[in-house]
Amino acid sequence: MAVKVYIPTPFRALTEKQARVEVQSDTVAAALQELESRFPGMRERLRDDKGGLFEYINIYVNSQVIDDLDGEGTALKDGDEVSIIPAVAGGSGAAVFTEEQVKRYSRHLLLQDVGPVGQRKLMNASVLLIGAGGLGSPAALYLAAAGVGHLGIVDFDVVDHSNLQRQVLHGTNDVGRLKVDSARDTIKDINPNIVVDAHNTILDSSNAFELFRPYDIIVNGVDNFPARYLANDASVMLKKPMVDAGINQFEGMVSVYQPGQGCYRCLYPAPPPPGAVASCAEAGVLGVLPGIVGSMQALETLKLILGIGEPLIGRLLLFDALTMEFRTLKTRRDPECPVCGDHPTITELIDYHEFCGIPQPPELVEQREATAAATGPATAGASAPATPLPEPAPVGD
Amino acid sequence: MIELPRSLAEALVRHARSGAPDEVCGVIGLKDGRIVSLVPARNAAGTPRVRFTFDDDGYRRVIEVERAGYEVGIFHSHPVSPAYPSATDRAEMSATWPDCAQLMISLRHDAASGPEINAYRIDSRGGVTVEDLRIVEDAAGTG
Numbered sequence: 374m375a376v377k378v379y380i381p382t383p384f385r386a387l388t389e390k391q392a393r394v395e396v397q398s399d400t401v402a403a404a405l406q407e408l409e410s411r412f413p414g415m416r417e418r419l420r421d422d423k424g425g426l427f428e429y430i431n432i433y434v435n436s437q438v439i440d441d442l443d444g445e446g447t448a449l450k451d452g453d454e455v456s457i458i459p460a461v462a463g464g465s466g467a468a469v470f471t472e473e474q475v476k477r478y479s480r481h482l483l484l485q486d487v488g489p490v491g492q493r494k495l496m497n498a499s500v501l502l503i504g505a506g507g508l509g510s511p512a513a514l515y516l517a518a519a520g521v522g523h524l525g526i527v528d529f530d531v532v533d534h535s536n537l538q539r540q541v542l543h544g545t546n547d548v549g550r551l552k553v554d555s556a557r558d559t560i561k562d563i564n565p566n567i568v569v570d571a572h573n574t575i576l577d578s579s580n581a582f583e584l585f586r587p588y589d590i591i592v593n594g595v596d597n598f599p600a601r602y603l604a605n606d607a608s609v610m611l612k613k614p615m616v617d618a619g620i621n622q623f624e625g626m627v628s629v630y631q632p633g634q635g636c637y638r639c640l641y642p643a644p645p646p647p648g649a650v651a652s653c654a655e656a657g658v659l660g661v662l663p664g665i666v667g668s669m670q671a672l673e674t675l676k677l678i679l680g681i682g683e684p685l686i687g688r689l690l691l692f693d694a695l696t697m698e699f700r701t702l703k704t705r706r707d708p709e710c711p712v713c714g715d716h717p718t719i720t721e722l723i724d725y726h727e728f729c730g731i732p733q734p735p736e737l738v739e740q741r742e743a744t745a746a747a748t749g750p751a752t753a754g755a756s757a758p759a760t761p762l763p764e765p766a767p768v769g770d
Numbered sequence: 771m772i773e774l775p776r777s778l779a780e781a782l783v784r785h786a787r788s789g790a791p792d793e794v795c796g797v798i799g800l801k802d803g804r805i806v807s808l809v810p811a812r813n814a815a816g817t818p819r820v821r822f823t824f825d826d827d828g829y830r831r832v833i834e835v836e837r838a839g840y841e842v843g844i845f846h847s848h849p850v851s852p853a854y855p856s857a858t859d860r861a862e863m864s865a866t867w868p869d870c871a872q873l874m875i876s877l878r879h880d881a882a883s884g885p886e887i888n889a890y891r892i893d894s895r896g897g898v899t900v901e902d903l904r905i906v907e908d909a910a911g912t913g
Contacts (some may be wrong), residue, residue, distance in 0.1 A: 379833065379836050381832075381836070381842065382842045382843075382867070382870050383870055392836065429865065429866050431829055433829065433830075433833060436830055436833065438826060438829070454837075456829075456832075456833045456836065458829045459866035459867055460823070460824070460866050461811075461823065461824040461829075461832070461844055461866065461867065462815070462821070462823040462824070462862045463795075463821070463822055463855075463856070463858055463859040464815065464820050464821030464822050464846075464859065465793070465820050465848045465851040465858065497850065497851040497852065497878070498852075499852050522857075523852070523854060568856075568857050568860070570898065583900060586888070587852070587888065589852070
């Protein structure tokens with residue numbers, strides 16, 4: 374009997390993209406058999422080791438499922454159409470906590486300000502960490518432990534020996550591995566419930582929007598000024614809150630930029646001249662300092678998700694590790710800010726290396742595709758903030 | 771890149787809102803990277819607030835879209851979680867519909883800022899690729 378078999382979209386790679394195949398068969402079993410012998414790999418997609426059809430494979434003859442007919446023994450006539458339809462199912466997951474989750478999160482569930490409602494918010498939240506280094510490490514660890522359901526990590530680097538002094542996501546056995554792979558493994562070890570997206574890429578103007586879009590909150594752990602301004606601008610343009618931090622030798626700073634309530638450029642409209650502020654690689658850093666500051670980033674992120682306490686919106690927290698002095702400075706949105714002000718002049722991502730006056734290192738250029746034409750750096754016309762601010766601390770390393 | 775005509779985007783939003791707090795689901799048909807057909811299917815899951823499953827009728831919708839010669843994809847809604855494939859979505863779709871277009875709509879911020887619609891593909895290992903989804907104006911004579 375001349376019969377048409379419809380190949381479902383996921384199987385078409387096996388049939389050289391044919392959506393429909395003609396076979397000569399008297400029964401469904403014979404039709405599938407013919408398919409399996411003509412197309413390598415088909416059998417493995419249809420049947421388990423014992424030769425039975427996978428439970429999630431539905432076979433229809435015309436409009437009837439074979440379970441309602443004679444199963445694979447169903448007879449076929451000329452012109453019949455056989456359809457292979459894999460099951461369609463999915464969903465956001467359980468509404469109630471599993472026993473494992475109740476145990477795991479018991480200390481959260483006990484807290485009045487968290488409880489089951491708060492824990493559910495954490496499990497439904499998506500957070501992107503830029504950088505799996507000195508700041509990103511503690512932030513990722515604590516967000517994973519807390520049960521933030523979806524974490525993305527952006528880092529193009531490999532684990533280096535010198536990282537181990539502070540980048541606690543990575544261990545000695547990870548040296549040489551991609552940071553995002555090492556990060557993902559550590560996170561999954563702490564909490565297998567977390568969905569982790571490992572983005573082994575440089576963050577740049579060509580991919581920032583695409584990277585940021587699926588996430589609710591951006592946690593900035595970058596270690597250079599171009600990336601800092603890029604992350605800021607992209608967050609503002611996509612209206613995503615950003616939990617920002619920087620460290621420099623013995624000092625740290627943390628702030629939260631909520632859409633509409635100011636951004637990094639409101640504080641620091643222009644980057645420092647190249648070389649004016651040393652990186653961790655140049656000046657060194659006490660390893661535990663980013664541990665504390667990155668943990669504070671995790672804390673602020675959790676507060677934003679849960680809607681509790683007072684996040685550092687409109688405030689800049691400064692921490693002196695040697696004196697254990699904490700200071701907070703009030704900050705405000707600058708109405709003249711070129712990105713988040715009343716009349717933004719920067720509405721697209723620019724060339725941030727050019728903006729910061731730093732030539733791109735050759736390996737960076739190689740890894741990049743051609744970037745969009747730069748629209749030129751912002752003018753440093755914004756007035757200085759009312760309270761004197763510390764030197765910008767660049768490093769998340 | 772996947773194009774979604776405005777009329778279908780609006781139909782998706784209406785359908786998702788009418789089904790809330792349950793998840794809604796259905797079939798999409800694509801031609802040359804553009805969604806040209808959006809067919810709701812009944813959500814036959816036992817716990818439709820957090821799961822979706824097609825039933826017989828749903829599979830017949832799939833057959834119809836296939837007969838029309840379109841690439842088949844799937845849409846579903848997350849009433850309270852993000853418009854992103856959940857662990858469940860990944861686990862299921864990586865086995866059954868790998869690399870197919872997944873259109874997702876979330877209503878979690880609907881009251882405050884409107885629905886979120888995104889498109890993805892989930893590969894056979896559960897990895898997610900974000901598709902650049904563009905809402906386009908309906909061409910004259912289609913929609």
